[in-house]
Amino acid sequence: MRTPLIVGNWKMNLTTKEAASLVEKLRSRLSDTKEVEVALCPPFTSLETVAKTCKGSGIHVGAQNMFWEDQGAYTGEISPVMLKDLGCSFVILGHSERRQFFGETNENVSKKVKSALKHKLIPIICVGETLSQREAGETDRVCREQLMESLEGIDNLEGNEIVVAYEPVWAIGTGRTASPKDADHVANFLRLILANTYSARTAERVRILYGGSVKPENIVEFIAQPNIDGALVGGASLKADSFGEIVRLCVI
Numbered sequence: 001m002r003t004p005l006i007v008g009n010w011k012m013n014l015t016t017k018e019a020a021s022l023v024e025k026l027r028s029r030l031s032d033t034k035e036v037e038v039a040l041c042p043p044f045t046s047l048e049t050v051a052k053t054c055k056g057s058g059i060h061v062g063a064q065n066m067f068w069e070d071q072g073a074y075t076g077e078i079s080p081v082m083l084k085d086l087g088c089s090f091v092i093l094g095h096s097e098r099r100q101f102f103g104e105t106n107e108n109v110s111k112k113v114k115s116a117l118k119h120k121l122i123p124i125i126c127v128g129e130t131l132s133q134r135e136a137g138e139t140d141r142v143c144r145e146q147l148m149e150s151l152e153g154i155d156n157l158e159g160n161e162i163v164v165a166y167e168p169v170w171a172i173g174t175g176r177t178a179s180p181k182d183a184d185h186v187a188n189f190l191r192l193i194l195a196n197t198y199s200a201r202t203a204e205r206v207r208i209l210y211g212g213s214v215k216p217e218n219i220v221e222f223i224a225q226p227n228i229d230g231a232l233v234g235g236a237s238l239k240a241d242s243f244g245e246i247v248r249l250c251v252i
């Protein structure tokens, strides 16, 4: 049985004061939803504030990216050691906005995944096709390639040390979503790849999230799918009411 996981990706939003205020509101809304795991991924600048404000609530904190080296002359980068120091337990890797605007490649993601695992940070590995790839019938191929290349060189996995997020690029921030059935098809396909690469037991344990315009009005259909274990939420995670409601609706 996989525990549902709802992750808020705040992207480049909120000052530290606004971040603390959002967490305070969420704490009261999430006090009776312990069956669902929750992680908040604010910008680097608010990580410390969010980690402190989350203390004792059971809400996890994650980053939206990291570099793979522990330290050194990498101006502008943040290391896994620094994330652990601030209290992070998750890190989003390979988000399509990193791929689109910052040249993130599967090869980079793979180095970051290895580094995250070494530091006991749970990588949330994002995969997903663009609209033109979907229209060309390439969804499965693209997602397989992204997942396999992100896990390149990792020979053993128990399953609970990674999370995979299926995020169709055309559904992110657009108000459009994949149909729950289509999303479940891809999640099932990704699970089969994990079973072939590692083992059926590993594949059974990996949590696979759906991401792309998730909101209170559509979460129930996604979480009801057998292969979807939660959501990576962008826009709707910036409001306590909508994010709190998404989490509440995942309590079985």
Ligand code: PEP
Pocket (backbone or CB within 6 Å): 009, 011, 167, 171, 172, 173, 174, 175, 211, 212, 213, 214, 232, 233, 234, 235, 236
């Ligand atoms: C995301 O940023 O990962 C995301 C899914 O955004 P949104 O929920 O706004 O589509």
